[in-house]
Amino acid sequence: MIHQYKSNGYNIVMDVCSGAVHVVDDVVYDAIAVYGEKGEEAVKEALQDRYPAEDIGEAIDEINELKEEGLLFTEDVYEQYVTDFKSRKTVVKALCLHVAHDCNLGCLYCFAEEGEYHGRRAIMSYEVGKKALDFLIENSGNRRNLEVDFFGGEPLMNWDVVKQLVAYGRSREKECNKNFRFTLTTNGMLLTDEVMDFLNREMANVVLSIDGRKEVNDRMRPTRNKKGSSYDIIMPKFKKFAEKRGSKSYYVRGTFTRYNLDFSKDVLHLADEGFDQISVEPVVAPPSADYAIREEDLPKILSEYDELAKEFIRRKKEGRGFNFFHFMIDLTQGPCVAKRLSGCGSGTEYLAVTPWGDLYPCHQFVGQEEFLLGNVDTGVTNTKVRDEFKLCNVYAKEKCRNCFARFYCSGGCAANSYNFHGSITDAYDIGCEMQKKRIECAIMIKAALADEEQEDV
Numbered sequence: 344m345i346h347q348y349k350s351n352g353y354n355i356v357m358d359v360c361s362g363a364v365h366v367v368d369d370v371v372y373d374a375i376a377v378y379g380e381k382g383e384e385a386v387k388e389a390l391q392d393r394y395p396a397e398d399i400g401e402a403i404d405e406i407n408e409l410k411e412e413g414l415l416f417t418e419d420v421y422e423q424y425v426t427d428f429k430s431r432k433t434v435v436k437a438l439c440l441h442v443a444h445d446c447n448l449g450c451l452y453c454f455a456e457e458g459e460y461h462g463r464r465a466i467m468s469y470e471v472g473k474k475a476l477d478f479l480i481e482n483s484g485n486r487r488n489l490e491v492d493f494f495g496g497e498p499l500m501n502w503d504v505v506k507q508l509v510a511y512g513r514s515r516e517k518e519c520n521k522n523f524r525f526t527l528t529t530n531g532m533l534l535t536d537e538v539m540d541f542l543n544r545e546m547a548n549v550v551l552s553i554d555g556r557k558e559v560n561d562r563m564r565p566t567r568n569k570k571g572s573s574y575d576i577i578m579p580k581f582k583k584f585a586e587k588r589g590s591k592s593y594y595v596r597g598t599f600t601r602y603n604l605d606f607s608k609d610v611l612h613l614a615d616e617g618f619d620q621i622s623v624e625p626v627v628a629p630p631s632a633d634y635a636i637r638e639e640d641l642p643k644i645l646s647e648y649d650e651l652a653k654e655f656i657r658r659k660k661e662g663r664g665f666n667f668f669h670f671m672i673d674l675t676q677g678p679c680v681a682k683r684l685s686g687c688g689s690g691t692e693y694l695a696v697t698p699w700g701d702l703y704p705c706h707q708f709v710g711q712e713e714f715l716l717g718n719v720d721t722g723v724t725n726t727k728v729r730d731e732f733k734l735c736n737v738y739a740k741e742k743c744r745n746c747f748a749r750f751y752c753s754g755g756c757a758a759n760s761y762n763f764h765g766s767i768t769d770a771y772d773i774g775c776e777m778q779k780k781r782i783e784c785a786i787m788i789k790a791a792l793a794d795e796e797q798e799d800v
Contacts, residue, residue: 345379345416346747347372350787351653357786359747360421363414364674366790367405370394374402379416421750422738433729435482436688437490438475439695439706442467442504446496447532448573450564452598452626452634465698466501472508474719475696480519482722492526494695494706499533509545528552528596530564531577531584539584547592551581554597555609555623562602563634578616585618594620594668600634601626604643607651614658614665622668625777627759636773645780652784656791672751672785689757690716690732694723704732707758732757735767742770748779 344359354372356365367375370390377389383403390399409415444465446453479489491512493505505527512523527542528550542549554560557574564573585593595618599606606623613621625644628635636644651667658664687693690704697709700719708714717724737743737754755778759771 344419344745344747345375347376348783350649350783351656351791353787353790355783355786355790356415357747358409358415358417359750360419361414361417362674362750363409363417364786364789365409365415370398371402371405374399375406375415378403378406432484433482433691433723433733434484434486435479435692435694436486436488437492437693438479439492439494439693440467440472440475440508441495441695441697441706441709442472442493442498442501442508443496444698445500446530447500447567448497448530448564449567449569452563452600452628452632467504467696467698469504469507469511471696471698471700471719472504473511474700476508476512476515476523478719478722480515480521483521487520488522488524490524490526492528494528497530497532498527499529499538502533502538506541524548526550530573531580532566532573534577534580534584539587542584543588543591549584549588549593551577551584551593551595552597553577553581553595553613554599555603555606556612559599559603559609560597563598563600582617592620594618594622594666597621597623598626599623600628601636601640602634604640605647606644607647607654610651610667611654619665620668621665625774627756627762627771627774629762638773641773641776644777648777648780648784652788656788659792669781670785670788672782672789674786674789687753687756690714690729690735704728705758707756708761731767739768740770742772742775746775746779748775748782751782752778 346357346359348355349372354367354369356367356372356375357363358365373390373393374386377386381389386403387396387399394402406415444463476491479491483489491508493508498505509523509525512525516522524547525545526548527546530552552564553574554563557572557578560574561572566573566576581595585595595613597609597613599609603609610621610623613623625636626634630637648669652670655664655667655670687705689708693705694716695703695706695709696719697703701709702716702718702723703709703711703714704716714728715725716728723729735754735757737749740754740760743749743754752775755770755774757767759774760769761767763769763771
C-alpha cells in the first residue's frame with residue numbers, strides 16, 4: 344500500500360507495509376501514482392506531455408530499484424501475526440490505579456465526571472492497592488518491567504496511600520525480580536515542595552494537566568467552588584516542578600475543544616512558558632456537548648496542525664525547540680509488530696483498578712458494568728470480554744484495513760470506538776482524520792529536519 348501527499352514543499356511517499364518513507368521529486372512522485380496500478384508503460388504514456396522522456400525513464404528505474412529493495416509496493420505480511428492472538432497467554436504488564444474517585448477541580452469535559460466514574464466518590468485503601476500490586480506481580484509472567492500509573496480523579500487527594508504503595512512496590516522488587524515504573528497524573532492543585540521531591544525521586548514520568556492559555560484553561564478547568572483561577576494556582580507550581588525535574592520524563596497535557604480550535608496558540612503558550620514536553624489532545628465528547636468537536640471543524644483543525652508543524656520546525660532550527668507528542672514518530676525502529684497491530688493492550692496487558700479493586704479494560708471503561716473483568720481478589724473472571732480485547736487489532740477493524748495510518752495509530756482507541764459506535768472494533772471517525780493529519784505532519788517534520796542536518800554537513 345502506498346500513501347502519497349504534499350506538505351510544506353515536500354513530496355512524500357509512504358510505503359505502508361515496509362514503513363519506508365521517501366521524499367521525491369515531482370516526476371518520481373507522479374510516476375509512483377500511476378505505476379502502482381498500471382505499470383511502466385502507463386507511466387510513460389501518462390507523463391510524456393509533462394516531463395522529458397529521460398527523466399521519466401530515470402524515475403521508473405528508481406521505482407524499480409526501491410521495489411527490489413523491499414522499500415516500495417511491498418506486500419502486507421502482518422495479518423498472519425494476529426490469527427493466533429486469542430490463544431496467547433495473557434500477561435499483564437501495567438495497571439492504572441484509581442487511587443481517588445474524587446477531584447478538586449470541576450473540568451467540564453471530564454469523562455470521569457469529576458472523578459466519580461458513573462458511580463460514587465471513593466478513595467482507594469492501602470489494602471486494595473497492595474492487592475492490586477500483588478495481582479500485577481502474579482500475572483506478569485516473565486516480564487520484569489511493570490508499570491503503575493496513579494490516576495484519578497486527582498490522585499494527590501490520596502497522597503499517603505500513593506507513598507505507601509510506592510514503598511510496598513519497591514520492597515517487592517528484588518524478591519520478585521521485578522522493576523516498578525511508577526507514574527502519576529495530576530492537576531497540580533495539591534503540589535507542594537514535599538510532593539515534588541517525592542515525585543522526582545520515585546516517578547518515572549509525571550503528567551501535569553493544563554490546557555494552555557489562562558482563558559482557555561479556566562473556561563474548561565474551573566475550581567470546584569468557582570472561586571479563583573486554576574491556571575493562576577497551578578502554573579507557578581508546574582514551572583517549579585519542571586525546573587526541579589531536570590532531565591527526567593514529564594509532560595504537560597492539555598485538551599482542546601471547539602472553543603479553542605486555534606489550539607496551536609495553546610501549545611506555543613506552554614512552550615513559551617518554558618515547558619519542553621507538551622501534549623495537547625482533542626476533546627472526545629458526545630455531539631450534544633457544546634464544546635464537542637464536529638466534522639465541520641476538521642478543516643480548521645487540520646490547517647492548525649499544518650501551521651503548528653511549520654512553527655515547530657522553525658523553533659527547532661532556532662535552537663528553542665520543544666517536543667510535541669503528536670509529532671514524535673519513529674521511522675527506524677518503532678514498536679514491535681504485536682504493538683503496532685494491537686495498540687495499547689487495554690483489556691489484556693493493561694488494566695484499570697477502581698478504589699474498591701474492580702478490574703476494567705482501561706480507565707475510560709470504568710463504571711461501564713458490561714466491561715467489568717473481575718477484581719483484585721478473584722483476578723480476571725470475565726474472560727469473554729478479555730478475549731474480545733485480545734482480538735481488537737487493525738485487521739479486526741474494517742476501517743483500518745486500508746488506512747495508511749494503521750501501523751502508527753494501531754487502530755485507535757477502543758473506548759472511543761465503543762462510545763461512538765457501540766463496538767470496540769469500529770473507529771472514531773473524527774479522531775481518525777486528526778490522527779492521519781498528525782502523522783503526515785510528523786513525517787514532514789522529519790524530512791525538513793533531515794534537510795537541515797544535510798545543509799549543516
